[in-house]
Amino acid sequence: MAVKDIYRRFAAIVKSAAWLGWQLKSNWADPWIFAVITIIRPLASLFIIIFMFRFALGPSASADFFNFFFIGNVIYLYVYNVLFGISQVIFEDREHYEVIKYIYISPVNWYLYFIGRGFARFIVASVSCAVTIAAGALFLPLKFGMSAASVPTFALSFAVGLVSIFFMGIIMCALTLVMARHGNMMSESVSGIFFISCGVIFPISALPEWLQKISAVIPVSYWLEISRRLILGTDKTIDGVWHGISTGALMARLGISTVVLFIFSILFFNYMSMLARSKGIIDRTTSY
Amino acid sequence: MSMNELIKNLRGIWARAYVRIVGVNREPSWLIFELFFPLLPICSFAFVYKSMNAPSDYLGFVILGGAMTAIWMNVLWGMAAQFFWERESGNLTLYMLCPMSTMAVLVGMALGSGFSTFFRVIITFMIGKLIFGITLHVASYFWLFATFILTIAAVFSLGMMMASFFLLYGRDAWNILTVFMEPVFFLSGFYFPVKTLGYPLGALASLIPITLGLDAMRQLAFKLGPDTAFLPVKTEILILVALSALYLAGAKYLLKKLEYIGRREGRLTLRWQ
Numbered sequence: 001m002a003v004k005d006i007y008r009r010f011a012a013i014v015k016s017a018a019w020l021g022w023q024l025k026s027n028w029a030d031p032w033i034f035a036v037i038t039i040i041r042p043l044a045s046l047f048i049i050i051f052m053f054r055f056a057l058g059p060s061a062s063a064d065f066f067n068f069f070f071i072g073n074v075i076y077l078y079v080y081n082v083l084f085g086i087s088q089v090i091f092e093d094r095e096h097y098e099v100i101k102y103i104y105i106s107p108v109n110w111y112l113y114f115i116g117r118g119f120a121r122f123i124v125a126s127v128s129c130a131v132t133i134a135a136g137a138l139f140l141p142l143k144f145g146m147s148a149a150s151v152p153t154f155a156l157s158f159a160v161g162l163v164s165i166f167f168m169g170i171i172m173c174a175l176t177l178v179m180a181r182h183g184n185m186m187s188e189s190v191s192g193i194f195f196i197s198c199g200v201i202f203p204i205s206a207l208p209e210w211l212q213k214i215s216a217v218i219p220v221s222y223w224l225e226i227s228r229r230l231i232l233g234t235d236k237t238i239d240g241v242w243h244g245i246s247t248g249a250l251m252a253r254l255g256i257s258t259v260v261l262f263i264f265s266i267l268f269f270n271y272m273s274m275l276a277r278s279k280g281i282i283d284r285t286t287s288y
Numbered sequence: 289m290s291m292n293e294l295i296k297n298l299r300g301i302w303a304r305a306y307v308r309i310v311g312v313n314r315e316p317s318w319l320i321f322e323l324f325f326p327l328l329p330i331c332s333f334a335f336v337y338k339s340m341n342a343p344s345d346y347l348g349f350v351i352l353g354g355a356m357t358a359i360w361m362n363v364l365w366g367m368a369a370q371f372f373w374e375r376e377s378g379n380l381t382l383y384m385l386c387p388m389s390t391m392a393v394l395v396g397m398a399l400g401s402g403f404s405t406f407f408r409v410i411i412t413f414m415i416g417k418l419i420f421g422i423t424l425h426v427a428s429y430f431w432l433f434a435t436f437i438l439t440i441a442a443v444f445s446l447g448m449m450m451a452s453f454f455l456l457y458g459r460d461a462w463n464i465l466t467v468f469m470e471p472v473f474f475l476s477g478f479y480f481p482v483k484t485l486g487y488p489l490g491a492l493a494s495l496i497p498i499t500l501g502l503d504a505m506r507q508l509a510f511k512l513g514p515d516t517a518f519l520p521v522k523t524e525i526l527i528l529v530a531l532s533a534l535y536l537a538g539a540k541y542l543l544k545k546l547e548y549i550g551r552r553e554g555r556l557t558l559r560w561q
Contacts, residue, residue: 044473048480049336052337053340185322
């Protein structure tokens with residue numbers, strides 16, 4: 001089979017799965033109700049932090065703080081939605097709709113199917129992200145200074161960071177294959193761990209030292225710091241942990257960790273799906 | 289209601305509550321997730337205040353609010369959405385066949401959840417307190433405990449009212465329920481005093497009982513609590529009592545009404561909506 005044909009076949013699987021995911025996510029309501037629901041949660045999250053700042057600092061809150069948490073908050077929308085969304089697919093297909101066995105025996109690549117389902121969450125996250133950015137521009141004293149020259153680097157870091165989240169989502173998904181329904185708490189917990197350890201809404205330097213060392217090897221941490229630097233047009237942010245490390249070095253770390261995640265996600269996913277099959281639990285419903 | 293019926297309903301309440309109370313002991317992994325998971329956002333928000341060099345009482349506000357999220361999450365997913373899961377698994381039909389009122393099922397669910405959540409909140413708060421070294425200045429342990437219990441009662445009454453909607457609706461109501469997470473965390477001041485929202489928005493948020501419960505508990509437990517008070521503690525306690533009664537009556541009315549519609553339209557056994 002020619003490379004072009006393989007590409008077409010893979011693209012068709014991802015496209016179909018993404019379409020299915022989008023329908024499942026959105027077809028229960030009128031578009032306007034769905035739109036309200038999609039935007040209301042990220043907006044509320046944003047306002048929680050704004051009011052925390054207002055309560056603790058009053059009018060003296062500096063723009064540096066707002067810029068820092070705002071960028072982190074926006075990027076985390078992708079982390080949460082994609083990471084949680086991909087592993088959630090197992091519960092939806094296996095326990096709720098009970099269709100996972102039919103998908104398993106169909107001629108699709110399972111790995112790509114889950115990537116495709118994650119795309120639906122990516123779309124939802126993008127909508128939430130756009131609304132959050134609009135709200136931030138309206139209500140916050142944000143000062144962005146991204147230069148035109150930084151746009152390609154930003155686009156590259158965004159793409160690589162996003163892809164790394166998809167691979168992490170696949171790893172969560174693989175774990176979920178051999179867990180009962182309460183496994184969805186695991187993916188929530190992992191998202192929560194990233195929320196606290198990657199400096200999403202506060203600098204990593206505020207964490208205890210032992211936790212800072214862990215934070216400094218998670219790809220999401222690199223992605224956040226690179227995005228902050230490029231969007232703010234600076235070579236260092238208020239997070240002291242990254243001082244002395246160039247943006248190029250962070251990009252290299254992000255790239256290498258993403259490649260490692262890619263290889264690991266394929267091996268781990270194949271092993272776990274084999275394990276689930278050998279244990280006969282691929283279509284298990286646990287009624288937890 | 290005759291004595292015989294009363295006994296049957298009380299037995300129904302105990303049976304439904306029993307599952308939830310005993311269930312926690314039989315599945316310890318739930319404890320890890322339900323204690324560990326709420327701690328993550330709590331710590332994150334506490335670190336936000338820490339990075340601003342805010343007074344330690346502010347960290348205490350976050351830890352108390354964060355611990356109370358367990359109550360709200362339990363009300364949403366363990367109470368309100370429970371009928372959705374029961375219908376999916378086929379249990380709802382069995383409840384309807386039992387010689388007891390559906391209200392007894394709801395009350396049993398609320399009592400069972402309230403019992404397990406009570407300990408969860410206290411343990412989460414104590415762990416958070418230990419991690420961040422928070423000092424309490426409790427004005428009255430009696431009123432602090434009474435407010436906590438009243439808040440649980442009022443919030444679970446609201447949960448019972450919300451649960452009745454799942455007799456009619458399926459995936460749509462389940463999705464809409466997700467809207468009551470972060471927006472409620474914001475409006476009820478889980479991570480900052482509700483007074484920061486201003487009085488009009490704060491008054492609206494007071495319809496969610498946890499808003500006033502949290503405000504009163506912060507006033508009673510922390511030195512800086514009274515400085516951030518939305519309403520006096522006594523007023524908040526009186527409103528909580530009124531809200532409990534109102535939501536309980538609302539739950540009874542809605543349950544009867546929506547159960548009738550559900551039976552008439554044949555929606556009580558629908559799955560995969």
